[in-house]
Amino acid sequence: MSHSDKDHPKLAEQFNADxxxxxxxxxxxxxxxxxxxxxxxxxxxxEQLRETASRIKNNVLANxxxxxxxxxxxxxxxxxxxxxxxxxxxxxxxVLGLLQKHGIDRMVKSKSMLTEECHLNDYLQQHGIEVIxxxxxxxxxxxxxxxxxxxxxxxxxxxxxxxxDTFHEHLQTEKGNNDPQFLTQAxxxxxxxxxxxxxxxxxxxxxxxxxxxEFVVCTNEGNAxxxxxxxxxxxxxxGFEKIIPQRRHLSVFLRLLARSATGQPITxxxxxxxxxxxxxEMHIVLVDNGRSTQLGRKDFRNSxxxxxxxxxxxxxxxxxxxxxxxxxxxxxxxxxxxxxxxLDMRKYADLPFASTLCGSCSNVCPVKIDIHDQLxxxxxxxxxxxxxxxxxxMGMKGMTFTLSHPGFYQFAGKAGRWAMKAAPFIINNxxxxxxxxRDMPSxxxxxxxxxxxxxxx
Amino acid sequence: MSNRxxxxxxxxxxxxxxxxxxxxxxxxxxxxxxxxxKFIEALAGIGGASHLVKDYEAINAIIKTAYPQAKRIVTTxxxxxxxxxxxxxxxxxxxxxxxLAVITAHFAVAENAALWxxxxxxxxRALPFITQQLAVIVxxxxxxxxxxQAYQRIxxxxxxxxxxxxxxxxxxxxxxxxxxxAHGPKTMCVFILSxx
Numbered sequence: 114m115s116h117s118d119k120d121h122p123k124l125a126e127q128f129n130a131d132x133x134x135x136x137x138x139x140x141x142x143x144x145x146x147x148x149x150x151x152x153x154x155x156x157x158x159x160e161q162l163r164e165t166a167s168r169i170k171n172n173v174l175a176n177x178x179x180x181x182x183x184x185x186x187x188x189x190x191x192x193x194x195x196x197x198x199x200x201x202x203x204x205x206x207x208v209l210g211l212l213q214k215h216g217i218d219r220m221v222k223s224k225s226m227l228t229e230e231c232h233l234n235d236y237l238q239q240h241g242i243e244v245i246x247x248x249x250x251x252x253x254x255x256x257x258x259x260x261x262x263x264x265x266x267x268x269x270x271x272x273x274x275x276x277x278d279t280f281h282e283h284l285q286t287e288k289g290n291n292d293p294q295f296l297t298q299a300x301x302x303x304x305x306x307x308x309x310x311x312x313x314x315x316x317x318x319x320x321x322x323x324x325x326x327e328f329v330v331c332t333n334e335g336n337a338x339x340x341x342x343x344x345x346x347x348x349x350x351x352g353f354e355k356i357i358p359q360r361r362h363l364s365v366f367l368r369l370l371a372r373s374a375t376g377q378p379i380t381x382x383x384x385x386x387x388x389x390x391x392x393x394e395m396h397i398v399l400v401d402n403g404r405s406t407q408l409g410r411k412d413f414r415n416s417x418x419x420x421x422x423x424x425x426x427x428x429x430x431x432x433x434x435x436x437x438x439x440x441x442x443x444x445x446x447x448x449x450x451x452x453x454x455x456l457d458m459r460k461y462a463d464l465p466f467a468s469t470l471c472g473s474c475s476n477v478c479p480v481k482i483d484i485h486d487q488l489x490x491x492x493x494x495x496x497x498x499x500x501x502x503x504x505x506x507m508g509m510k511g512m513t514f515t516l517s518h519p520g521f522y523q524f525a526g527k528a529g530r531w532a533m534k535a536a537p538f539i540i541n542n543x544x545x546x547x548x549x550x551r552d553m554p555s556x557x558x559x560x561x562x563x564x565x566x567x568x569x570x
Numbered sequence: 571m572s573n574r575x576x577x578x579x580x581x582x583x584x585x586x587x588x589x590x591x592x593x594x595x596x597x598x599x600x601x602x603x604x605x606x607x608k609f610i611e612a613l614a615g616i617g618g619a620s621h622l623v624k625d626y627e628a629i630n631a632i633i634k635t636a637y638p639q640a641k642r643i644v645t646t647x648x649x650x651x652x653x654x655x656x657x658x659x660x661x662x663x664x665x666x667x668x669x670l671a672v673i674t675a676h677f678a679v680a681e682n683a684a685l686w687x688x689x690x691x692x693x694x695r696a697l698p699f700i701t702q703q704l705a706v707i708v709x710x711x712x713x714x715x716x717x718x719q720a721y722q723r724i725x726x727x728x729x730x731x732x733x734x735x736x737x738x739x740x741x742x743x744x745x746x747x748x749x750x751x752a753h754g755p756k757t758m759c760v761f762i763l764s765x766x
Contacts, residue, residue, distance in 0.1 A: 336753050
């Protein structure tokens with residue numbers, strides 16, 4: 114697909130072709146948002162917790178290099194091997210190197226958005242390594258050769274009959290049996306065999322503690338633990354911004370994470386990996402991949418405070434009605450829209466515009482990232498750097514001209530009102546993006562200027 | 571310059587120069603309800619069951635009647651006569667057919683029904699995940715109020731692996747329908763030892 118085929122409005126239009134499904138998507142994510150609100154309100158000190166988390170993360174950003182050195186020192190002392198990767202390519206090569214060294218060609222992997230960002234699965238497959246995603250949602254989309262559409266709910270774009278069809282094809286489950294309990298049980302049996310036979314497990318990292326050299330992985334399914342505790346080698350991939358200063362800071366983040374994500378009081382498992390199991394190896398790959406550049410962008414560095422809870426997705430009216438795939442990047446939603454342009458302004462120039470700037474994302478963010486302000490600021494950077502679309506540029510120029518010439522402004526208003534009344538087809542057609550999926554308002558009889566002239570005394 | 575040094579140098583150059591002191595973590599515990607009651611309520615909310623028991627004999631009796639199907643029962647609690655006791659050197663893969671694991675927890679947290687377990691008391695890291703059903707024993711006086719108290723209690727403790735376990739393994743990845751028993755235990759039961 115060329116770039117123009119892949120922008121957010123076009124992809125959102127594809128998603129919107131199935132209206133009942135869009136409504137379901139919208140309502141389901143809103144329901145998750147409501148659960149988040151309920152969980153947040155059950156804690157009187159919620160706002161103070163957010164403020165505390167935000168300030169810990171500010172401290173992290175200001176001392177990042179020192180914390181990373183401290184983490185490396187402590188982790189090494191604990192028997193963990195620490196690797197550094199400046200980009201996705203290096204990260205992938207390190208993982209492949211570790212597998213090859215051990216003669217391993219099959220691996221299980223639990224959720225890691227970083228490996229999506231680095232396209233690890235494709236890379237390993239090209240090198241003859243089989244990767245099985247073990248999070249249920251991720252396994253479903255992997256079978257369908259699709260990327261996850263949400264960082265916490267990877268298969269939220271699918272209905273149970275889709276999952277049933279997929280499992281029928283890949284796991285030979287009974288055709289037409291759409292019962293989630295039945296389908297989950299089928300996946301449990303399928304994946305348990307993988308856990309028991311794979312010698313390598315890769316996990317993501319939710320938090321890494323500089324003070325102690327340990328890292329924490331949170332799941333509800335237990336798949337990260339099943340993989341890691343049964344494998345000879347555990348590789349953890351981590352964007353370096355996941356570091357936090359001290360172990361006790363985990364109390365703040367673990368109270369916020371699951372409540373913000375799904376409304377649960379905590380994930381089922383919050384596992385602290387400090388030393389390798391006896392006879393096993395533990396590796397951690399610290400990845401930059403554009404993060405140090407983002408750290409240098411004063412207006413955008415706060416995006417690195419993100420703890421990947423997905424609350425901004427669930428609340429976003431644009432995400433809920435356009436679906437995760439319309440963002441064409443590993444991390445969709447409002448946070449993805451401020452992270453992606455850092456990696457590639459040309460490719461992701463459309464994303465900061467995929468927002469109404471309503472500010473709901475910033476209001477729910479557990480670490481108080483100013484997401485909607487950053488969306489607005491990215492728009493300005495992108496237009497200035499020449500990445501705005503031609504139509505947008507022409508529109509902006511046209512508006513500038515109209516608003517700075519009162520005579521033309523009055524004429525344009527009149528012409529517009531006349532056209533909406535006398536020749537609505539000029540406006541109500543598919544060339545007008547405002548006419549898509551909605552009716553235009555009925556035109557007023559006169560402008561405010563005209564009314565004022567008549568009525569002033 | 572090595573990769574590592576290059577990355578660290580760029581970070582150092584780009585990190586904000588503003589001083590951002592670490593905030594105090596000072597959250598008074600919610601004492602509106604006894605911690606034990608809150609714990610039981612939170613556990614029920616995440617799909618777990620609980621039994622208030624006075625001693626290990628009572629636990630033994632419940633295990634015998636509540637898990638009639640369980641063929642292989644493993645326990646890491648020395649005070650429990652029922653169940654096979656595990657060696658720390660066993661191959662974790664051999665735990666695949668464990669029907670019920672009975673373990674102890676260092677403490678529990680009332681606000682979210684999480685139980686803190688470390689490698690030294692489960693002996694095998696895989697055990698609480700690979701078992702089909704899980705039972706955890708905790709003393710009533712070891713139910714703490716919130717996560718801040720939890721980390722105060724953990725302090726600088728050294729462990730190879732530690733985990734908070736809150737309820738049975740679960741997923742809602744298919745149309746947001748909650749299913750208990752994703753990869754780990756399908757049920758979880760907590761025995762609260764009251765000692766009286």
